[in-house]
Amino acid sequence: MKTFEELGVNEPLRKAVEELGFESPMPVQERVIPRLLGDAHDIIALAQTGTGKTAAFGLPVLQRIDPDINRPQALILAPTRELCLQIGSDLADFSKYVPDVKVLPVYGGSSIESQIRMLKKGVQVIVATPGRLIDLIKRGVVKLNDVHTVVLDEADEMLNMGFLESLEQILSYVPEERKMLLFSATMPPDILKIAKRYMKDYEEIVVGSRNEGAENVRHLYYIVNARDKYLALKRIVDNSPNIYAIVFCRTRRDTQEIADNLIRDGYNAEALHGDLSQQQRDIVMKKFRDHVVPLLVATDVAARGLDVDSLTHVINYGLPDDTAVYTHRSGRTGRAGKSGVSIAIIHSREKGRLREIERIIGKTFEHKEVPTPEHIIEKQLYNLADRIERVKVNEEEIAAYLPGISRKLEWLSEEDLLKRVISLEFNRLLDYYKDAPKIDVIDVKPSKADRKRNKGEREHERPKNDKEKDRRTAERGMERIYINVGKRDGFFAGNLIDMLNKLVTGKRVDVGRIDLLPAYSLFDVKKADARKVVGALTGADFYGKRIHSEIADADRDYSKIADKRKGKKGNK
Incomplete structure (x- = not known):
């Protein structure tokens, strides 16, 4: 195994990467760094995210x-703001001892004026998203006449996002005599078109195999009736006590609906999709990166640029149409030498698509039965025992409190004490899975008996239309509350829960059914809490919109009220 010095990396850069914990080069770094530093012209590198790509191109770029x-x-x-920022941050770390080299990320969603000011001061390395860079070029702020190295990172993602024309426009401003490096996880036809048109005598470097997922990833699938997918998802999550995962959905609507259902069912989850504002998106991504939230439900587009190395699972809530998308999804786990699991929850009509993905990526998916309640509870109990064994005991701090606690609990036997500890942790789980049925059913057209089965557990079936939602009354013992913000305002279940936790004083409010509509929302709380909730929400601010809330009238058509307000607003 070579060292960074043997690859030709200079001393200031070596010092920085050693401080960052880089002990020896990763395979992609061994193969790319000497070529970029040497006489090699253009390179296509096929490698998954998380294989050390940024250092592979970043170190030679900075050195040159x-x-x-x-x-x-x-x-x-x-392709994305997040990846742009990540690369910029990494290059800043690498160039710690090269202070005269200035790196600037430029991207949409941030002040273009501040980026222009920095560019006018002078920078040598620009890390950019295509749209913002073209804007700056057209304003005459960015000149690319002296560029000698161009790197396209996650090139296949840029093409998937429709940036081909933008890339061609940008490359037309760069001198023909330059080094060009294209990084991609897969090799779709459009990548070859770019290579043939803009790269000279390029060398192809493959780390792993073409279009292949990460080596450390197990590929599993669960096959259930379509209506049972959400129930299967919950069981898979419950069966993995230390899960840290992205759940991928095909549409924004599915993403938000599943996240809302998970939150409502007591899971710590967030949604990430294109309907969120940039501020909401940044908050969600920070919470996920910081492990405050272990479950992120996301669309593929929204998750691009989210770079985390410690995912335990990627869960496909159904399979994507494009195998390259599956490769990207599964490649987010099993990084940096760690193992990971990529799970597909499918129904029988998706089995052919699964076999096609297996054929293309050269992997076989293991079929698993959906975990049974007994297995889940046993797994959770053993995890609790493991946590008890491993917990750090601060003898000095708790010594003063032990005598009092011992006197309080001395009437309990060891067995009684253990039962109470377990019950504190598991009563919700035990109640939920009591008499729960097996849901691992393979059946294209369910029978009437099947449709009745799990009726009580399938708590979130979608109403047919907004008017039907309006007519639904609160459940027994609950009161329905109206609030004048909805999906169009970027308001979702997580926002409601956050507002209630922050604004309602005293005991935590239990929330029942939540109906999120474009211009308003309806939700249930206990009758005793209703007026307190309305008082706390009314007059609050949600991203500049003043909140109005009231106890909902079952006979009132709130959709018409929303339409009238929208009309008045439009006439002003």
Whole structure:
């Protein structure tokens, strides 16, 4: 195994990466760094995210910069704001001991004026999303005449997002004599088109196999009736006590609905999709990166650029149409030498698609039965025992309290004490899974008996239309509350729960059914809490919109009220 010094990396950069914990080069770094530093011209590198790509191109890019030339010399293009920021942050870390080299990320969703000010001061490396870069070029702020190195990171993702025309436009501003490096997890036909048109005598470097998922990933599938997918998801999550996962959905609507249902069922989850504002998106991603939230329900587009190395699972709530998308999803786990699991929850009509993905990626999916309640509870109990064994005991801090606690509990036997500890942790789980049926059913057209089965457990069937939602009254013992914000305002179940936790004083409010509509929302709380909730919400602010809330009238058509308010607003 070679060292960074043997690859040709200079001392200031080596010092920085050693401080970051880089002990020896990863395979992609061994193969790319000497070529970029040497005479090799253009390179296509097929490698998964999490294999050390940024250092593979970042170190030679930084080393080839002339600090005396205060103009852009290297251009790195990335598909998303988040990846752009991540690359910029990594390059700043690598160049810690090369202070004269300036790196600037430029991306949409942030002040273009501040980016222009930094560009006018002079930068040598630009990390950019295509749209914002074109804007800056057209304004005459960015000149690419001195660029000698161009890197396209996650090129297949950029093409999936429709950036082909933008890439071609940007490359037309770059000198023909330049090094070009294209990183991609897969090799779709459009990548070859770019290579043939814009790259000269390119060398293809493959880390792993073409279109293949990460080596450390197990591929599993569960096959259930379509209506039971959500129930299967919950059981899979419950069967993995230390799960840290992304649940991928096909549509924004499915993403938000599943996240809302998980939150309502007591899971710590968040949704990430295109209907969120940039501020909401940043908050969600920070909570997930910081492990505050262990379950992220996301669309593929929204999750692009979210770079985390410690995912235990990727869960496909159904299979994507494009195998390259599945490869990207599964490649988010099993990184940095760790093992990971990619799970597909499918119904019988998706089995052919599963076999097609197996054929293309060269992997076989293991069929698993949906965990039974007994297995889940046993798994959770053993996890609790493991946590008790491993917990750090601060003898000095708790010594003063032990005598009092011992006197309080001395009437309990060891067995009684153990039962109470377990019950504190597991009463909800035990109650939920009491008499729960087996749901691992393979059946294209369910029978009447099957449709009745699990009726009580399938608590979130979608009403047919908004008017039907209006007519639904609160459950017994509950009161229905109206609030004048909805999906169109970026308001979802997680926002409601956050507002109630922050604004309602005293005991935590239990929330029942939540109906989220475009212009307003309806939700249930206990009758005793209803007026307190209305008082707390009314007058509050939700991203600049003043909140109005009231106890809902079952005979009132709130959709018409919302339409009237919308009309008045439009006439102003």
